[in-house]
Amino acid sequence: MDADNRNHSEDEALAALLARVGPRTAPPVGARARIEAALLARQAALRRGWRLRAVGWSGAALAASLLLAVVQLQPPAHLPTLIVASADGASFLRSDGTTRSLPVGAAVTVGATIHAGAGVALGIGDGGSLRLAGESVVRYLPDGAFELAAGAAYYDSLGPSGRRDRAIELRTPFGAVRDIGTQYEARLTEAALRVRVREGRVEVEGASEALSAGAELMLDAGGARYAQIALTGEDWAWAERLAPPLPIDGATVDTYLRWVARESGLSLRYTSAIAGTSARATLLRGTLPPLAPVATLDAILPATDLEHSIESSELRIAYAGSYSDH
DSSP states (O other), rough: OOHHHHHHHHHHHHHHHHHHHHHHHOOOOHHHHHHHHHHHHHHHHHHTTOEEEEEEEOOHHHHHSOOOOOOEOOOOTTOOEEEEEEEEOOEEETTTTEEEOOOOEEOOOTTEEEEEEEEEEEEEETTTTTEEEOOOOEETTSSSEEEEEEEEEEEESSSSSSSSOOOOEEEEEEEEEEEEEEEEEEEEEESSSEEEEEEEEEEEEOOOSSTTTEEEEEEEEEEEEEEOSSSSSSGGGHHHTTTTOOOOOOOBBBHHHHHHHHHTTTTEEESSSHHHHHHHBBOOOOOOOOSOOGGHHHHGGGGGEEEEEETEEEEEEEEEEEEOOO
16 A cells, blocks of 8 residues: 555544544533642642642643643652751750650651750761751751751751762741752841851852852841851851761771861861871771860871871871881
């Protein structure tokens, strides 16, 4: 059969099928309005970070305004359970109408509200950590975001294992803060939101541009104000004290020193090639003392051939053993 005859036969078959089906039944009054309302709800839910699934419609059915449009909201899959990684005093959470304490190792699930005592750090999956200053209040929202209601939060997207966690959204009364692989602090007062970036970049709702390391934003009813800040100092000390401890058993001294430097806002420099070689070749045993990372240096390095000093925001590591160049 040539192409013309084949096309003619297909046309005749389609015409016969349409004749048997008959004209399309018109949808009931109000169906179009219901479908439009469902679509608007879908768009609003997407803006809140939810994922929607349309059940039972095809593209052709939408175009024809069929009778039924079913939209089902689903929360993001695989939201991690938060684990208390470190604590500086008593903290507690409220969830499902109950209140319980938060010791190290306790789990925090979606929907819970965390009330920090003197401070608490929450490990997110096996990646980063969210640290809350004393008297802070944060809620873990069903869409995976966090809501800061009082106090200050510090987010580090890189965990002690070296794995970088997913980006998070921290919502505040002044707008949302979104990280782009970072360390940052967000602090609420009665009249303003202060965001300070230590590493990476952060997007803040209401700011004209993303903030980079060393930038500070103050956002209040009068608008946004920007300033430059130091990456070390007392302003960061509370977050450093809450750093989840590095598992050092079997880790190299170099891995430990890089963790100390990053948690303290310092750059790491070996003063000689042999210092670097020694750090990379020496393995540690045991666990870290419950101190701020930089304070553990005095406990760890005396058992090695290395010594340290801190100058101009630089952690300097020198070789203290004896060796021969020959």
